[in-house]
Amino acid sequence: MGNREQTFQKILEVAYVMFAEKGFEKTSLAMIAAEVGISKPAIYYYFQSKDQLISFLFEELYKEIQYDIVVDYKELSPSNFIEKLLKIGYKSIDEQDKDPYFNKIFSQYLLLAARDDHYMQQLLELQSDYLARFYDIFQYAVQLEVLDENANIEAKAHMLAMLYDNIGNFMLTGSQLNYKAIWREAVHSVIQGGKDE
Amino acid sequence: MGNREQTFQKILEVAYVMFAEKGFEKTSLAMIAAEVGISKPAIYYYFQSKDQLISFLFEELYKEIQYDIVVDYKELSPSNFIEKLLKIGYKSIDEQDKDPYFNKIFSQYLLLAARDDHYMQQLLELQSDYLARFYDIFQYAVQLEVLDENANIEAKAHMLAMLYDNIGNFMLTGSQLNYKAIWREAVHSVIQGGKDE
DNA sequence: GTCTATAGTAGGATAGAC
DNA sequence: GTCTATCCTACTATAGAC
Numbered sequence: 007m008g009n010r011e012q013t014f015q016k017i018l019e020v021a022y023v024m025f026a027e028k029g030f031e032k033t034s035l036a037m038i039a040a041e042v043g044i045s046k047p048a049i050y051y052y053f054q055s056k057d058q059l060i061s062f063l064f065e066e067l068y069k070e071i072q073y074d075i076v077v078d079y080k081e082l083s084p085s086n087f088i089e090k091l092l093k094i095g096y097k098s099i100d101e102q103d104k105d106p107y108f109n110k111i112f113s114q115y116l117l118l119a120a121r122d123d124h125y126m127q128q129l130l131e132l133q134s135d136y137l138a139r140f141y142d143i144f145q146y147a148v149q150l151e152v153l154d155e156n157a158n159i160e161a162k163a164h165m166l167a168m169l170y171d172n173i174g175n176f177m178l179t180g181s182q183l184n185y186k187a188i189w190r191e192a193v194h195s196v197i198q199g200g201k202d203e
Numbered sequence: 204m205g206n207r208e209q210t211f212q213k214i215l216e217v218a219y220v221m222f223a224e225k226g227f228e229k230t231s232l233a234m235i236a237a238e239v240g241i242s243k244p245a246i247y248y249y250f251q252s253k254d255q256l257i258s259f260l261f262e263e264l265y266k267e268i269q270y271d272i273v274v275d276y277k278e279l280s281p282s283n284f285i286e287k288l289l290k291i292g293y294k295s296i297d298e299q300d301k302d303p304y305f306n307k308i309f310s311q312y313l314l315l316a317a318r319d320d321h322y323m324q325q326l327l328e329l330q331s332d333y334l335a336r337f338y339d340i341f342q343y344a345v346q347l348e349v350l351d352e353n354a355n356i357e358a359k360a361h362m363l364a365m366l367y368d369n370i371g372n373f374m375l376t377g378s379q380l381n382y383k384a385i386w387r388e389a390v391h392s393v394i395q396g397g398k399d400e
Numbered sequence: 401g402t403c404t405a406t407a408g409t410a411g412g413a414t415a416g417a418c
Numbered sequence: 419g420t421c422t423a424t425c426c427t428a429c430t431a432t433a434g435a436c
Contacts, residue, residue, distance in 0.1 A: 010419070029314060031228035034411060047414080048420050056412065110317055113310065117226065120307055120375065133378060161388035164380055165366060172369035178317065181330060183361055191358035195392040207401070231429060244432080245402050253430070 014052050016042050018066070021059055026107035030060055030114055064115055064125065067108075071132060074098075075139050079146055087152045088197055091143070095170060095189035102177050109178045140167040152197065162196045211249050213239050215263070218256055223304035227257055227311055261312055261322065264305075268329060271295075272336050276343055284349045285394055288340070292367060292386035299374050306375045337364040349394065359393045 020041045024033045035056055039046040053059040075094060082090055102109060119125035140163040147153040153162075169192050173185050217238045221230045232253055236243040250256040272291060279287055299306060316322035337360040344350040350359075366389050370382050 013419080028318065031226075032318075035413090036411080044419090045421055046412090047422085050413070051419060110314075113314060116372075116376070117307075117310060117314070121225065126376070129376060130378065133373075133376060137380075158384065158388050161381065161384045162392070165385050165389050165392075168369045168373060168385065169362060169366050172365045172372070175313075175369070175372070176330075176365060179313070179323070179326060179330060181327065183334075184358065187355065187358045188362045188365065191355050191393075192362050195359070195362075195395075196388075198392075198395070210401080232431090233429080241401095242403060243430090244404085247431070248401060 013042070013044065013048075017049060017052055017059070018063060021063060022111065023107060025060070025063070025114070026110040030118075060118075061124075063111075064128075067112065067115075068128060068132070072135070075136070077139070077143055082146060082150065084150045084152050087147060087150060088193060091166075091193050091197075092190060095173070095193070096186055098170060099173060099177070099185045099189070102174050109174045113175070113178070136171075137164055137167050140164070140170075147197075166192060166196060210239070210241065210245075214246060214249055214256070215260060218260060219308065220304055222257070222260070222311070223307040227315075257315075258321075260308075261325070264309065264312075265325060265329065269332065272333070274336070274340055279343060279347065281347045281349050284344060284347060285390060288363075288390050288394075289387060292370070292390070293383055295367060296370060296374070296382050296386070299371050306371045310372070310375070333368075334361055334364050337361070337367075344394075363389060363393060 017038065021033070021038050024038060024041065028037075035049050036046045039049055049059070053062065077090070077094070115125055116129065119129045141160060144153065144159045144163040148155045148157075148159060153159065169189070173189065176183060177185065214235065218230070218235050221235060221238065225234075232246050233243045236246055246256070250259065274287065274291070312322055313326065316326045338357060341350065341356045341360040345352045345354075345356060350356065366386070370386065373380060374382065
Protein backbone atom coordinates (compact mmCIF):
# COMPACT_ATOMS: atom_id res chain seq x y z
CA MET A 7 0.00 0.00 0.00
CA GLY A 8 1.52 3.32 -1.10
CA ASN A 9 1.55 6.51 0.87
CA ARG A 10 -1.38 7.74 -1.09
CA GLU A 11 -3.56 4.76 -0.37
CA GLN A 12 -2.50 4.77 3.26
CA THR A 13 -3.53 8.38 3.88
CA PHE A 14 -6.76 7.84 1.99
CA GLN A 15 -7.72 4.92 4.22
CA LYS A 16 -6.64 6.76 7.34
CA ILE A 17 -8.91 9.69 6.49
CA LEU A 18 -11.83 7.31 6.02
CA GLU A 19 -11.17 5.51 9.27
CA VAL A 20 -10.83 8.71 11.28
CA ALA A 21 -13.89 10.24 9.63
CA TYR A 22 -15.92 7.12 10.36
CA VAL A 23 -15.19 7.30 14.07
CA MET A 24 -15.50 11.07 14.43
CA PHE A 25 -18.71 11.27 12.42
CA ALA A 26 -20.16 8.56 14.61
CA GLU A 27 -19.10 10.22 17.83
CA LYS A 28 -19.78 13.88 17.07
CA GLY A 29 -22.05 13.83 14.03
CA PHE A 30 -21.42 15.10 10.51
CA GLU A 31 -22.02 18.77 11.24
CA LYS A 32 -20.03 19.01 14.43
CA THR A 33 -17.05 17.28 12.86
CA SER A 34 -15.00 19.77 10.88
CA LEU A 35 -12.43 18.87 8.27
CA ALA A 36 -9.86 20.58 10.49
CA MET A 37 -10.58 18.09 13.26
CA ILE A 38 -10.30 15.14 10.94
CA ALA A 39 -7.05 16.45 9.49
CA ALA A 40 -5.58 16.99 12.95
CA GLU A 41 -6.45 13.45 13.99
CA VAL A 42 -5.01 11.99 10.78
CA GLY A 43 -1.91 14.10 11.18
CA ILE A 44 -2.19 16.14 7.99
CA SER A 45 -3.39 19.65 7.21
CA LYS A 46 -6.94 20.53 6.30
CA PRO A 47 -6.29 21.31 2.62
CA ALA A 48 -4.61 17.94 2.23
CA ILE A 49 -8.00 16.30 2.56
CA TYR A 50 -9.05 18.08 -0.60
CA TYR A 51 -6.42 16.17 -2.48
CA TYR A 52 -8.42 13.00 -1.78
CA PHE A 53 -11.97 14.27 -1.60
CA GLN A 54 -13.63 17.03 -3.55
CA SER A 55 -15.62 18.26 -0.56
CA LYS A 56 -16.86 17.32 2.86
CA ASP A 57 -20.14 16.17 1.35
CA GLN A 58 -18.29 13.89 -1.02
CA LEU A 59 -16.38 12.36 1.88
CA ILE A 60 -19.67 11.70 3.66
CA SER A 61 -21.16 10.27 0.50
CA PHE A 62 -18.14 8.06 -0.19
CA LEU A 63 -18.31 6.65 3.32
CA PHE A 64 -21.95 5.78 2.71
CA GLU A 65 -21.10 3.83 -0.42
CA GLU A 66 -18.64 1.74 1.55
CA LEU A 67 -21.18 0.99 4.27
CA TYR A 68 -23.80 0.27 1.64
CA LYS A 69 -21.68 -2.53 0.22
CA GLU A 70 -21.06 -4.04 3.64
CA ILE A 71 -24.70 -4.16 4.62
CA GLN A 72 -25.81 -5.99 1.53
CA TYR A 73 -23.91 -9.06 2.61
CA ASP A 74 -25.37 -8.91 6.08
CA ILE A 75 -28.18 -11.43 6.06
CA VAL A 76 -27.01 -14.52 4.27
CA VAL A 77 -29.04 -17.70 4.34
CA ASP A 78 -28.02 -20.90 2.70
CA TYR A 79 -31.32 -22.44 1.72
CA LYS A 80 -29.76 -25.83 1.14
CA GLU A 81 -29.03 -26.03 4.85
CA LEU A 82 -32.63 -25.34 5.88
CA SER A 83 -34.88 -28.17 6.99
CA PRO A 84 -38.16 -28.36 8.92
CA SER A 85 -36.29 -29.41 12.05
CA ASN A 86 -33.63 -26.69 12.04
CA PHE A 87 -35.67 -23.84 10.58
CA ILE A 88 -36.35 -22.03 13.84
CA GLU A 89 -32.78 -22.49 14.94
CA LYS A 90 -31.45 -20.91 11.74
CA LEU A 91 -33.85 -18.00 12.05
CA LEU A 92 -32.73 -17.46 15.62
CA LYS A 93 -29.11 -17.38 14.51
CA ILE A 94 -29.76 -14.52 12.10
CA GLY A 95 -30.89 -12.35 14.98
CA TYR A 96 -28.22 -13.51 17.41
CA LYS A 97 -25.49 -12.75 14.90
CA SER A 98 -26.72 -9.19 14.45
CA ILE A 99 -26.93 -8.64 18.20
CA ASP A 100 -23.38 -9.88 18.72
CA GLU A 101 -22.00 -7.76 15.89
CA GLN A 102 -23.60 -4.56 17.13
CA ASP A 103 -21.87 -5.08 20.43
CA LYS A 104 -18.60 -5.16 18.57
CA ASP A 105 -18.94 -2.06 16.36
CA PRO A 106 -20.76 0.66 18.30
CA TYR A 107 -20.05 3.20 15.58
CA PHE A 108 -22.04 1.61 12.81
CA ASN A 109 -25.50 2.42 14.08
CA LYS A 110 -24.56 5.92 15.13
CA ILE A 111 -23.39 6.66 11.63
CA PHE A 112 -26.20 4.86 9.94
CA SER A 113 -28.95 6.73 11.73
CA GLN A 114 -27.40 9.95 10.49
CA TYR A 115 -27.69 8.81 6.90
CA LEU A 116 -31.33 8.09 7.63
CA LEU A 117 -31.76 11.72 8.61
CA LEU A 118 -29.88 12.90 5.53
CA ALA A 119 -32.17 10.75 3.42
CA ALA A 120 -35.18 12.70 4.64
CA ARG A 121 -33.74 15.71 2.82
CA ASP A 122 -31.73 14.16 0.02
CA ASP A 123 -33.33 11.94 -2.59
CA HIS A 124 -30.06 10.26 -3.50
CA TYR A 125 -29.63 8.80 -0.03
CA MET A 126 -33.34 8.11 0.26
CA GLN A 127 -33.35 6.02 -2.88
CA GLN A 128 -30.43 3.90 -1.77
CA LEU A 129 -31.84 3.43 1.70
CA LEU A 130 -35.16 2.37 0.28
CA GLU A 131 -33.33 -0.16 -1.88
CA LEU A 132 -31.57 -1.50 1.18
CA GLN A 133 -34.80 -1.62 3.08
CA SER A 134 -36.79 -3.44 0.44
CA ASP A 135 -33.93 -5.83 -0.20
CA TYR A 136 -33.93 -6.45 3.50
CA LEU A 137 -37.66 -7.03 3.74
CA ALA A 138 -37.50 -9.29 0.70
CA ARG A 139 -34.89 -11.51 2.29
CA PHE A 140 -37.11 -12.16 5.26
CA TYR A 141 -40.05 -12.70 2.93
CA ASP A 142 -38.07 -15.24 0.90
CA ILE A 143 -37.12 -17.13 4.00
CA PHE A 144 -40.77 -17.31 5.03
CA GLN A 145 -41.89 -18.46 1.61
CA TYR A 146 -39.35 -21.22 1.88
CA ALA A 147 -40.82 -22.06 5.28
CA VAL A 148 -44.13 -22.71 3.56
CA GLN A 149 -42.39 -25.08 1.17
CA LEU A 150 -40.85 -26.86 4.13
CA GLU A 151 -44.32 -26.95 5.68
CA VAL A 152 -43.04 -25.20 8.75
CA LEU A 153 -45.71 -22.60 8.07
CA ASP A 154 -49.19 -22.97 6.67
CA GLU A 155 -49.60 -21.39 3.26
CA ASN A 156 -52.65 -19.51 4.51
CA ALA A 157 -50.66 -17.87 7.28
CA ASN A 158 -50.06 -14.22 6.67
CA ILE A 159 -46.53 -14.74 5.40
CA GLU A 160 -45.86 -11.18 4.34
CA ALA A 161 -46.93 -9.58 7.59
CA LYS A 162 -44.92 -12.13 9.57
CA ALA A 163 -41.81 -11.52 7.49
CA HIS A 164 -42.11 -7.74 7.71
CA MET A 165 -42.74 -7.90 11.42
CA LEU A 166 -39.55 -9.83 12.06
CA ALA A 167 -37.59 -7.58 9.72
CA MET A 168 -38.76 -4.48 11.55
CA LEU A 169 -37.97 -5.95 14.92
CA TYR A 170 -34.55 -7.09 13.71
CA ASP A 171 -33.89 -3.55 12.55
CA ASN A 172 -34.96 -1.87 15.77
CA ILE A 173 -32.85 -4.06 18.00
CA GLY A 174 -29.90 -2.09 16.64
CA ASN A 175 -31.53 1.23 17.48
CA PHE A 176 -32.31 0.17 21.01
CA MET A 177 -28.81 -1.09 21.60
CA LEU A 178 -27.64 2.34 20.46
CA THR A 179 -29.34 3.99 23.41
CA GLY A 180 -27.63 1.58 25.76
CA SER A 181 -30.83 -0.05 26.98
CA GLN A 182 -29.90 -3.25 28.71
CA LEU A 183 -32.70 -5.46 27.46
CA ASN A 184 -32.52 -9.15 26.87
CA TYR A 185 -32.47 -8.81 23.11
CA LYS A 186 -31.87 -12.46 22.41
CA ALA A 187 -34.89 -13.43 24.51
CA ILE A 188 -36.99 -10.87 22.65
CA TRP A 189 -35.86 -12.19 19.30
CA ARG A 190 -36.47 -15.77 20.44
CA GLU A 191 -39.96 -14.86 21.56
CA ALA A 192 -40.70 -13.14 18.25
CA VAL A 193 -39.50 -16.07 16.15
CA HIS A 194 -41.40 -18.63 18.18
CA SER A 195 -44.57 -16.53 18.28
CA VAL A 196 -44.56 -16.05 14.55
CA ILE A 197 -43.89 -19.66 13.67
CA GLN A 198 -46.29 -21.19 16.18
CA GLY A 199 -49.05 -18.73 15.33
CA GLY A 200 -48.77 -19.77 11.71
CA LYS A 201 -49.27 -23.46 12.40
CA ASP A 202 -52.49 -23.01 14.30
CA GLU A 203 -54.44 -20.74 12.00
CA MET B 204 -52.79 35.78 24.72
CA GLY B 205 -50.51 38.83 24.74
CA ASN B 206 -48.13 39.84 22.03
CA ARG B 207 -45.33 38.33 23.97
CA GLU B 208 -46.92 34.94 24.31
CA GLN B 209 -48.00 35.01 20.68
CA THR B 210 -44.51 35.61 19.33
CA PHE B 211 -43.10 33.02 21.71
CA GLN B 212 -45.48 30.35 20.41
CA LYS B 213 -44.90 31.36 16.82
CA ILE B 214 -41.15 30.92 17.22
CA LEU B 215 -41.70 27.44 18.64
CA GLU B 216 -44.07 26.44 15.87
CA VAL B 217 -41.80 27.69 13.12
CA ALA B 218 -38.72 26.14 14.74
CA TYR B 219 -40.55 22.81 15.05
CA VAL B 220 -41.29 22.66 11.34
CA MET B 221 -37.95 23.97 10.13
CA PHE B 222 -35.91 21.78 12.46
CA ALA B 223 -37.87 18.79 11.18
CA GLU B 224 -37.42 19.71 7.54
CA LYS B 225 -33.82 20.92 7.49
CA GLY B 226 -32.34 19.64 10.73
CA PHE B 227 -31.01 21.57 13.72
CA GLU B 228 -27.68 22.54 12.23
CA LYS B 229 -28.91 23.60 8.84
CA THR B 230 -31.63 25.78 10.34
CA SER B 231 -30.22 29.13 11.39
CA LEU B 232 -31.87 31.54 13.77
CA ALA B 233 -31.99 34.00 10.87
CA MET B 234 -34.17 31.62 8.89
CA ILE B 235 -36.51 31.09 11.82
CA ALA B 236 -36.73 34.83 12.46
CA ALA B 237 -37.50 35.54 8.80
CA GLU B 238 -40.29 32.97 8.79
CA VAL B 239 -41.77 34.30 12.03
CA GLY B 240 -41.54 37.84 10.73
CA ILE B 241 -39.16 39.24 13.32
CA SER B 242 -35.44 39.93 13.31
CA LYS B 243 -32.83 37.49 14.43
CA PRO B 244 -31.83 39.24 17.66
CA ALA B 245 -35.48 39.31 18.71
CA ILE B 246 -35.28 35.58 19.25
CA TYR B 247 -32.72 36.18 21.97
CA TYR B 248 -35.35 38.03 23.92
CA TYR B 249 -37.26 34.77 24.27
CA PHE B 250 -34.48 32.21 24.30
CA GLN B 251 -31.01 32.44 25.71
CA SER B 252 -29.45 30.59 22.81
CA LYS B 253 -30.18 28.29 19.92
CA ASP B 254 -29.35 25.30 22.08
CA GLN B 255 -31.84 26.44 24.67
CA LEU B 256 -34.52 26.73 22.01
CA ILE B 257 -33.77 23.18 20.89
CA SER B 258 -33.82 22.01 24.47
CA PHE B 259 -37.08 23.79 25.27
CA LEU B 260 -38.74 22.21 22.26
CA PHE B 261 -37.66 18.83 23.53
CA GLU B 262 -39.29 19.43 26.89
CA GLU B 263 -42.57 20.18 25.15
CA LEU B 264 -42.40 17.02 23.06
CA TYR B 265 -41.38 15.05 26.12
CA LYS B 266 -44.61 16.01 27.87
CA GLU B 267 -46.72 15.11 24.84
CA ILE B 268 -45.24 11.66 24.45
CA GLN B 269 -45.87 10.66 28.03
CA TYR B 270 -49.60 10.77 27.46
CA ASP B 271 -49.30 8.77 24.27
CA ILE B 272 -50.19 5.25 25.30
CA VAL B 273 -53.17 5.43 27.57
CA VAL B 274 -55.02 2.30 28.56
CA ASP B 275 -58.05 2.26 30.78
CA TYR B 276 -57.71 -1.04 32.56
CA LYS B 277 -61.33 -0.95 33.71
CA GLU B 278 -62.35 -1.30 30.08
CA LEU B 279 -60.27 -4.40 29.46
CA SER B 280 -61.86 -7.82 29.39
CA PRO B 281 -60.78 -11.23 28.06
CA SER B 282 -63.03 -10.80 25.05
CA ASN B 283 -61.88 -7.32 24.01
CA PHE B 284 -58.23 -7.55 25.02
CA ILE B 285 -56.82 -8.17 21.57
CA GLU B 286 -59.03 -5.50 20.10
CA LYS B 287 -57.79 -2.89 22.60
CA LEU B 288 -54.18 -3.84 21.96
CA LEU B 289 -54.75 -3.49 18.23
CA LYS B 290 -56.19 -0.02 18.75
CA ILE B 291 -53.03 1.19 20.48
CA GLY B 292 -51.03 0.43 17.35
CA TYR B 293 -53.64 1.69 14.91
CA LYS B 294 -53.87 5.00 16.74
CA SER B 295 -50.12 5.53 16.51
CA ILE B 296 -50.10 4.69 12.80
CA ASP B 297 -52.90 7.13 12.08
CA GLU B 298 -51.28 9.91 14.08
CA GLN B 299 -47.93 9.56 12.38
CA ASP B 300 -49.68 10.02 9.07
CA LYS B 301 -51.04 13.27 10.41
CA ASP B 302 -47.86 14.79 11.84
CA PRO B 303 -44.94 13.91 9.58
CA TYR B 304 -42.66 16.28 11.51
CA PHE B 305 -42.68 14.51 14.82
CA ASN B 306 -40.49 11.57 13.90
CA LYS B 307 -38.06 13.70 11.92
CA ILE B 308 -37.48 15.86 14.96
CA PHE B 309 -37.47 13.03 17.38
CA SER B 310 -34.79 11.04 15.62
CA GLN B 311 -32.56 14.11 15.82
CA TYR B 312 -32.90 14.21 19.57
CA LEU B 313 -31.90 10.56 19.58
CA LEU B 314 -28.69 11.54 17.84
CA LEU B 315 -28.12 14.40 20.26
CA ALA B 316 -28.60 11.99 23.11
CA ALA B 317 -25.68 9.91 21.93
CA ARG B 318 -23.46 12.90 22.76
CA ASP B 319 -25.35 14.66 25.51
CA ASP B 320 -26.14 12.93 28.78
CA HIS B 321 -29.02 15.24 29.58
CA TYR B 322 -30.98 14.15 26.52
CA MET B 323 -29.88 10.56 26.94
CA GLN B 324 -31.22 10.39 30.45
CA GLN B 325 -34.60 11.74 29.47
CA LEU B 326 -34.85 9.48 26.47
CA LEU B 327 -34.01 6.47 28.55
CA GLU B 328 -36.74 7.50 30.97
CA LEU B 329 -39.20 7.73 28.11
CA GLN B 330 -38.08 4.39 26.79
CA SER B 331 -38.35 2.51 30.04
CA ASP B 332 -41.67 4.16 30.80
CA TYR B 333 -42.78 2.99 27.42
CA LEU B 334 -41.59 -0.57 27.87
CA ALA B 335 -43.16 -0.66 31.31
CA ARG B 336 -46.56 0.33 29.94
CA PHE B 337 -46.55 -2.61 27.57
CA TYR B 338 -45.33 -4.85 30.36
CA ASP B 339 -48.16 -3.70 32.62
CA ILE B 340 -50.71 -4.42 29.95
CA PHE B 341 -49.34 -7.92 29.55
CA GLN B 342 -49.32 -8.56 33.25
CA TYR B 343 -52.94 -7.57 33.29
CA ALA B 344 -53.51 -10.03 30.45
CA VAL B 345 -52.30 -12.80 32.73
CA GLN B 346 -54.81 -11.70 35.35
CA LEU B 347 -57.52 -11.80 32.71
CA GLU B 348 -56.23 -15.24 31.74
CA VAL B 349 -55.74 -14.11 28.18
CA LEU B 350 -52.14 -15.20 28.61
CA ASP B 351 -50.66 -18.07 30.56
CA GLU B 352 -48.57 -16.94 33.52
CA ASN B 353 -45.73 -19.13 32.31
CA ALA B 354 -45.62 -17.36 28.96
CA ASN B 355 -42.59 -15.14 28.59
CA ILE B 356 -44.50 -11.97 29.42
CA GLU B 357 -41.54 -9.64 29.50
CA ALA B 358 -40.13 -10.67 26.14
CA LYS B 359 -43.57 -10.46 24.55
CA ALA B 360 -44.16 -6.98 25.95
CA HIS B 361 -40.76 -5.70 24.87
CA MET B 362 -41.14 -7.20 21.45
CA LEU B 363 -44.41 -5.39 20.83
CA ALA B 364 -42.98 -2.16 22.24
CA MET B 365 -40.00 -2.31 19.91
CA LEU B 366 -42.15 -3.05 16.91
CA TYR B 367 -44.54 -0.25 17.86
CA ASP B 368 -41.59 2.11 18.02
CA ASN B 369 -40.09 1.10 14.70
CA ILE B 370 -43.30 1.50 12.76
CA GLY B 371 -42.75 5.24 13.14
CA ASN B 372 -39.22 5.00 11.77
CA PHE B 373 -40.32 3.01 8.77
CA MET B 374 -43.12 5.41 8.00
CA LEU B 375 -40.50 8.15 8.09
CA THR B 376 -38.72 6.63 5.10
CA GLY B 377 -41.96 6.56 3.17
CA SER B 378 -42.06 2.79 2.87
CA GLN B 379 -45.55 1.83 1.84
CA LEU B 380 -46.00 -1.24 3.98
CA ASN B 381 -49.24 -2.49 5.42
CA TYR B 382 -48.40 -1.40 8.93
CA LYS B 383 -51.77 -2.24 10.39
CA ALA B 384 -51.54 -5.78 9.05
CA ILE B 385 -48.05 -6.11 10.53
CA TRP B 386 -49.25 -4.89 13.90
CA ARG B 387 -52.25 -7.19 13.75
CA GLU B 388 -50.01 -10.13 12.97
CA ALA B 389 -47.68 -9.26 15.84
CA VAL B 390 -50.48 -8.94 18.37
CA HIS B 391 -52.13 -12.16 17.30
CA SER B 392 -48.87 -14.09 17.19
CA VAL B 393 -47.89 -12.99 20.64
CA ILE B 394 -51.25 -13.71 22.25
CA GLN B 395 -51.85 -17.05 20.55
CA GLY B 396 -48.31 -18.23 21.19
CA GLY B 397 -48.82 -17.55 24.87
CA LYS B 398 -51.94 -19.67 25.17
CA ASP B 399 -50.37 -22.78 23.73
CA GLU B 400 -47.16 -22.97 25.69
C1' DG C 401 -40.59 43.91 22.78
C1' DT C 402 -38.21 44.57 18.73
C1' DC C 403 -34.98 46.82 16.02
C1' DT C 404 -30.10 48.04 13.52
C1' DA C 405 -25.46 47.37 13.58
C1' DT C 406 -21.71 44.80 14.40
C1' DA C 407 -18.34 41.93 16.87
C1' DG C 408 -16.30 37.61 16.90
C1' DT C 409 -15.70 33.05 15.41
C1' DA C 410 -15.38 29.06 12.62
C1' DG C 411 -16.41 26.59 8.75
C1' DG C 412 -15.49 25.01 3.73
C1' DA C 413 -12.82 25.78 0.03
C1' DT C 414 -8.91 27.57 -3.15
C1' DA C 415 -4.18 29.33 -4.81
C1' DG C 416 0.18 28.49 -5.14
C1' DA C 417 4.82 27.19 -2.92
C1' DC C 418 7.67 23.14 -2.01
C1' DG D 419 1.33 14.65 -1.71
C1' DT D 420 1.32 18.01 1.57
C1' DC D 421 2.02 22.47 3.06
C1' DT D 422 1.08 27.83 4.34
C1' DA D 423 -1.69 31.48 3.68
C1' DT D 424 -5.86 33.30 2.76
C1' DC D 425 -10.72 34.07 1.10
C1' DC D 426 -15.47 33.94 1.54
C1' DT D 427 -19.38 32.99 3.73
C1' DA D 428 -22.50 32.18 7.48
C1' DC D 429 -23.37 31.67 11.96
C1' DT D 430 -24.20 32.83 17.07
C1' DA D 431 -24.40 36.35 20.07
C1' DT D 432 -24.15 41.13 22.03
C1' DA D 433 -24.63 46.30 22.49
C1' DG D 434 -27.41 49.84 22.45
C1' DA D 435 -31.18 52.76 20.09
C1' DC D 436 -36.22 53.24 19.94
